[in-house]
Amino acid sequence: MKIAIIGGGAAGLVAAGSAKNAEVVVFDHNDKLGKKIYITGKGRCNFTNVCDNETFLSNVVTNAPFLRSALSRFTPYDAVELIEQNGCKTKVERGRRAFPSSDKASDIIKALTAYAKSNNAEFRLGVKISDLSYNNEENKFSVRYDGGEERFDRVIVCAGGLSYPSTGSDGSAYRFVKKFGHKMISPVPSLVGLKTDIDFSSAEGLTLKNIELGADGVKPIFGDLMITRDGVSGPVALTMSAYLSRREKPYTAYIDFKPALTSEELDDRLLREFGAGQNKSFKNILDGLLPKSIIPFIIDRSGISPDKHVNVITRGERQSLVKALKRFEFKVVSTEGFERAVVTCGGVNVKEIYPKTMMSRLCRGLYICGEMLDVDALTGGYNLHIALATGFVAGVSASGDNYD
Numbered sequence: 001m002k003i004a005i006i007g008g009g010a011a012g013l014v015a016a017g018s019a020k021n022a023e024v025v026v027f028d029h030n031d032k033l034g035k036k037i038y039i040t041g042k043g044r045c046n047f048t049n050v051c052d053n054e055t056f057l058s059n060v061v062t063n064a065p066f067l068r069s070a071l072s073r074f075t076p077y078d079a080v081e082l083i084e085q086n087g088c089k090t091k092v093e094r095g096r097r098a099f100p101s102s103d104k105a106s107d108i109i110k111a112l113t114a115y116a117k118s119n120n121a122e123f124r125l126g127v128k129i130s131d132l133s134y135n136n137e138e139n140k141f142s143v144r145y146d147g148g149e150e151r152f153d154r155v156i157v158c159a160g161g162l163s164y165p166s167t168g169s170d171g172s173a174y175r176f177v178k179k180f181g182h183k184m185i186s187p188v189p190s191l192v193g194l195k196t197d198i199d200f201s202s203a204e205g206l207t208l209k210n211i212e213l214g215a216d217g218v219k220p221i222f223g224d225l226m227i228t229r230d231g232v233s234g235p236v237a238l239t240m241s242a243y244l245s246r247r248e249k250p251y252t253a254y255i256d257f258k259p260a261l262t263s264e265e266l267d268d269r270l271l272r273e274f275g276a277g278q279n280k281s282f283k284n285i286l287d288g289l290l291p292k293s294i295i296p297f298i299i300d301r302s303g304i305s306p307d308k309h310v311n312v313i314t315r316g317e318r319q320s321l322v323k324a325l326k327r328f329e330f331k332v333v334s335t336e337g338f339e340r341a342v343v344t345c346g347g348v349n350v351k352e353i354y355p356k357t358m359m360s361r362l363c364r365g366l367y368i369c370g371e372m373l374d375v376d377a378l379t380g381g382y383n384l385h386i387a388l389a390t391g392f393v394a395g396v397s398a399s400g401d402n403y404d
């Protein structure tokens with residue numbers, strides 16, 4: 001059995017290792033394997049999340065039920081074992097996130113490459129696949145690249161999505177799977193910074209700790225928010241971008257700077273602060289409540305003159321200050337785009353893929369897995385695990401004698 005694997009990322013390397021006893025050729029147009037893995041987890045590679053399957057699925061944003069079967073065949077514990085057995089010690093950190101003990105993503109690439117090599121996989125690097133077709137007479141797939149063409153019994157396409165195209169995932173494989181009749185769910189960036197209608201540049205680089213970010217239709221997201229030149233990023237913004245990746249823009253979002261306090265409790269706190277600093281002007285009273293660089297935004301939103309003495313601030317003014325702190329609204333106008341997106345939402349419609357095998361329902365012997373599929377999850381190691389698990393299942397299935 002000769003199998004072509006198109007894409008030498010996380011999904012492709014695991015598929016290459018799990019396709020036991022097949023003759024496996026991995027094609028990648030990069031000169032190195034696993035280029036994207038190098039930059040994951042800020043270079044440390046959070047390769048899975050060591051949790052039970054239900055918790056895992058609750059962190060999958062798009063098409064969680066499709067992953068149930070793959071996840072039960074290749075759990076986060078299996079991922080840790082595979083990485084360890086291939087020479088890389090691992091550790092689990094806060095939030096059950098698994099990393100290589102060395103904190104080096106390159107060690108994960110080495111382990112996955114070792115796994116693929118243990119199955120005698122052949123690597124063809126610097127080769128861009130330009131086309132794929134099926135020849136009914138020969139019962140073979142024809143894989144085409146610049147200057148050549150080869151025949152394979154089965155093909156696993158795991159060429160990634162559109163995010164961080166500099167790592168090689170440029171969407172070029174979408175075109176040839178469409179030729180087999182696959183419908184694409186239009187790809188949009190996910191886990192990505194949000195651009196807002198407010199010029200936040202004077203606070204650029206600030207991290208707001210323990211705030212809540214909200215929008216209509218989503219549960220407020222608690223955590224840290226980073227202010228960027230033209231918007232917001234960091235954990236809570238990325239999570240919001242995942243839940244609202246398809247929401248038409250602009251849409252209204254808000255920051256609650258004081259989620260631990262109700263509006264009434266916050267008003268009491270303000271009264272106390274104002275009472276203690278009677279002779280202070282408004283602009284000098286907020287230091288204890290907020291980081292310095294964000295104060296001008298709150299003053300502006302409250303409508304209270306910055307030079308007004310706090311002892312003459314009215315109840316109505318205080319209420320508008322409470323609103324500015326508890327519901328600081330802004331518009332999300334766009335995202336930072338695929339160039340900066342951690343993951344792609346959209347891709348091959350999972351209704352056209354058998355969830356137990358990753359085989360196409362439209363073409364026997366064609367398997368599609370990894371980020372190329374319309375599945376995506378929150379941060380925490382889930383996305384890499386999806387690539388590993390679906391790649392594992394695709395490799396095992398493609399190398400089997402039957403198609404199930």
Ligand SMILES: Cc1cc2nc3c(=O)[nH]c(=O)nc-3n(C[C@H](O)[C@H](O)[C@H](O)COP(=O)(O)OP(=O)(O)OC[C@H]3O[C@@H](n4cnc5c(N)ncnc54)[C@H](O)[C@@H]3O)c2cc1C
Pocket residue numbers: 006007008009010011012027028029030034035036037039040041042045046047048127128129130158159160161163164167168169170171172173341342343369370371372380381382383384385387
């Ligand atoms: C900055 C960043 C940080 C991240 N951090 C994490 C993290 O810590 N934890 C986590 O779980 N997830 C993380 N992710 C997401 C995760 O990296 C991806 O979801 C995962 O790597 C997808 O794996 P894949 O094998 O499906 O695709 P890819 O890794 O994109 O691999 C696809 C491969 O196919 C090749 N290819 C594409 N087209 C062709 C073609 N026509 N011919 C030949 N080769 C082709 C590409 O060169 C590429 O090597 C991060 C992503 C980014 C961008």
